[in-house]
Amino acid sequence: MGFLRSLSLISSIKVPLKLPARELSRCLSFITFMLFFVSTFSLGAIIVYRSGQLLQGNPISVDNDFLTVDSPFGKVQISKNEVSCIIFDETLTSLDNPSELNLGGRKIEGYLMEMKSGTIRFRTWFGQVIVRDLKNVAYVGFVEKPLPQLSRQGPINIEITVANRFTVNLVSGEMYSGVSLKLVEDYIVLTDPSKNEFYFRNTAVEDVYIPSDQARGYDLVITKTGKKLYGIVNLLSNQLYQITGIWGTEVVPVDSVAFTTCKAKPDETSIDPLTSALQSLEYDKDGIATTGAKTPLTVDGKKIQTIKIYDKEITDPRTGIVFVYVPGGTFKMGADKSWGNVEDDEMPSREVYVSGFYISKYPITVKQYLDFLRAAQLPVGTSVSNGRFILPVSLDFLGQKINVSYTAQKGALNFPITGVNWKSANLFCNWAGYQLPTEAQWEKAARGRDGRRYPWGNTEVKRHNNGKLDYNVNEFENTDVSPYGVVNTYGFPIEFCRDYYDKDAYKRLPNENPFNASGTMVVGRVGTLSGRITDRIPISPDEERQDFTFRVVIPADKVNEIFQTPLKNKFIGATLFTVNDAIKREYKLRSEGLYVAFVEKGSPAESAGLKTGDVITTVDGKTVKTLDELSKILSNKRIRETLKLTVDRSGNRVNLTVRLGEWSF
Template sequence: MKLNKYLLTVILFIMYFSVLSIVLAVTIVYKDSSTIEGDLEDMNNKYVVVSNALGKIQIPVDNVKAIIFRNHNMFQTGREVSIGGKKYEGYATELSKEYVTVTTWFGNVKVNLKSDILDFIGFEKVDFPNVPLETYFQVELSLNEYYVCSLKSGEMIVGTQLSSNNDYLIVSDNYRNTFYILKGAVEDLYIPYKYAKGYDLVVLSTGRKLYGVVKKLSETQYEVSGQWGKVVVNQGEILFTTYKETKEQVVQPVQPTPKVEPAPNLLDRLIYDKDGVAVVVADSPIKVEGKEIKRINIYPRQIVDPRTGIVFVLVPGGVFKMGADTSWGSVDDDELPQREVYVSAFYISKYPITVKQYLDFLKASQTSSSVVYGKQISPVEIDFLSQKVRVSYNAPQALLNSPITGINYLSAKAYCDWAGYQLPTEAQWEKAARGTDGRRYPWGNSRPTTYNDGKKDYPVDMFEETDVSPYGVVNMYGYPIEICRDYYSKDAYKKLPKDDPLNTTGTYVVGRTGVLTGRITDRIPILPSEPRDDTTFRVVLSVEEALDISKKPLNNKLVGITWFIVNDNIKKQYSVKSEGLYVAYVESGSPAQLAGVKTGDVIVKIDGKAIKSQDDALKALSGKKQGDVSVLTIERAGKTLEIKIKLGIWLF
């Protein structure tokens, strides 16, 4: 069948627009740092083709230092790639109109250009050190619905699909980007519970945990496998396992060695009920520490909240010694008397809240202007109609993994309200810091050696080997001072109850650290409204909240745009002809940016309703919630576009 010329023209236009409607304008940075702007026409491993007012320009890849797709202010060198606001040292290796493959220290990333989350790519080759071709990372289960790959550098990669081959973990995300991660670069892998059907737990003598399908290979060797790959372990390496051999699998009984602890009888008697519930059939009452047990709770030691990237560790419920020991010598009266306090089980953030995590909150949250932005963060301003307009916040790349400081109690509480967390109570904080035995420091009673001295902004994991509590909480002895939920009372330990104590009234709130006095029991009164450069915070969740935290929506802005009503000045200065809202700034990682909205667009309709003011936009979005989809009708360079935007969903 032959197509007429008109129909052929329409089809060609649709094909062209479908490829470039998401990635239109790019900036090519030459190796001499000169630039040229235009619309991306095509690219491959030899040429990049752009078109602008001068016509179509074919640029050899050998002449290109970088291509900027968006977020010009983030670009610094040709030896980096930025995906959704997250930078990696790396460079482009394969190019096409639909995908770009970049090489990083941990492997390769195949970026889907249609997702419009690639900020820029560099082309200057980087020589990375070789990553060991080992597979000995730890496999954990998580309560959320995402696969979380924690790298040895501290970076985290979150995805919805996981597979593997001999050398790589292969993680795919919601935007059809694929991360090929060398297994030797991986520290921990978290797999959602719902995808772990048939898995058993294997704990090795090194402390490493593996969840997978266990298969007996011989009298002395077992294979553990899963979506993450497989590994062969010797029987003598296994400290504990939930795996139980069936009669069909056993040729001869395995003779236990002194290094192997047999699975407890309790696990042998577990019977699955439904909905993740099991029961234990016991011939006689089960006792722990001489006390009869009626209920057993099983919680993961560590979880990751995929919404914020925060790593939480479990602090089990129970009694601990709270307060100072008078045998230490000089202690303050407000730390006395030392007493036994019961604290219910909870999860606490392994590290203080980082600059990056607080920056995400500032950008995305529906929060008031009274929230302080901290010492390491600066406001971003643009020139608009000859005036400075604050539109966002930014922080130096080198400080993103440091604890946020320069904040106050009210701002820390605002962060918690945004994410559904709480500040720790004093009792939670102290138990997480020192365990149950009344020790003077998180690590024991030996004098401190290496800790955060407050002289500079250290990364949050800098003291992971030296300042770590019995539950794995890091940097509770050293600076910065950490804000608690309690209001300060000098007589709190004399008056508050011994079960989950919390003081809810007062003038000051409590700050906690050990470095000021050389003991972890020290208490510091702080004004709630006072921003201090030596103050940070961490957050907690009850175990019940932790089970469903990934399903709780963040209190995010629905769109993420700085916009102004189109008036005569805007029409004149920015050559705008349409009535509506002029987009002066699009926040990085916002729903608007992810949908393809650009600075200079004019929004004329939302869901078919004409928009001529911010009030019109608010009315059009009234009743919408996070995850809902709206259609923005946009005028851009004389063209009318309809863009679907997923409200409230940010990419951090």
């Protein structure tokens, strides 16, 4: 009983994270003494709560939500969001930054993501650290924080060293050393003598030093900027060198190379037909250039006469949504029988043609959907889903609660929007001139042309969102990414498509731009539920689910037209009431007109300088006393036209100009 009372006392001690060093030292000295007292029970770490409370025990695992600790009282589960850090070194006399890892005395900024089987996975600005030897860990922090986004300019620099260690220098100036180096997906992975692994994003690495015995057979390329690259050098074309090594692959233009030991040199006398044709282009008009070609140009053995060039990635200036281009052409749609356990509704596998289109690189975010809810001009009586993390903003006006806007948690703005139904996703599309992708568009964007099982190919499953609801949409852009750069189609959330569901759709729909336009259920698509990108999921168009989201498409030839078309926004973006006797008494008004009860942030009203408490007395020189009178004036207006207002502001006359429908997001 004395032992349990001692442990209970220790676990109830509360230490603020920012105590003076002397007091904190005393607290931790006491903890060290108590740990020594109970050392026979193998309590290997101190868990520090964000509240300052302490608990001794052996950390067993950390997942997306909980830290599990083996304590003298049994297994304890603690919400991950309540933990500040875990201290493994009992000799520490002060608590360090709860947003870093102390590995062998080296402090690495970031936060713990996962722990299991005695292994820690730690997120940091350059990628991840996987710690396999906890004896080297003094402490590890749990508190997430914004990490710097640093990237290398130009190609990586590769050097040869006589040392028997690999060294990686980062763009931040940090240096890491290890005994082995390999490439895993898009990461350069360095392993230290304790078998801890450092996953560096390629773009975060400035220099890599390779032992000379590991660089046998490598050639040297020196760029005009002084960068060195040792690797196997191939001449991809007269314009490009490809350099490949255990550190990865770089492609550099031939005209940027000052020197190379590679024997394959560009043949300036040999120019391929496409290069020859491009070099003789002449501008016609309206973005069109023409030429004559001596040698016929062919693609897949077919003669071509017109080449269209589209930007690979574009951003809609109205909404901020990033789109990537998916070329028109055929692709293999449907499941491969050899995968086993495929559903009948995914068959038969067939060649399908889709016209070129742009698709949003990421699912629509909470921020983008919030902008739609705040600004969209929806028909009266339209029912629309709020979505997860979005709440209505209420105004208490003359004793009544009135919903006037929407707001969202700041930390969730870059999460994919979930908790909306298919009908609301279509309302979002109608607002901006987009469409939901057809199943054929979605599948081609997700897997490319060659019938692969996963977006990245047919190899083993890469890191993806296997169930986590809350994540930034770009979190998986180095792993769950398709040949066209579409991010997170394999992992959750499930995504709405435009098609209605029909289990026999693949058997009866045409092979060119197939689309099923009728039915009672609609289609959702995701890969992780079944382990293949061809899975089809029926759902009611009215159902709001926390594991569903959506992305949008635009026909390639209509991008400029749509981007130049105004969003279907509310004209003014303010909540107005006709001034009556009750409003006059409550707000001590003298003027007749329209009382401004609320002005939406980013709205045309706010941009024009309209303020809560103003009374609009005239519009375009006409006296207005009711909302019907304002509506009649607005019925003859279009978005981007102007509206002249005269307002009474605390007895002063103020003239304002509203540019209708132009919101800033």
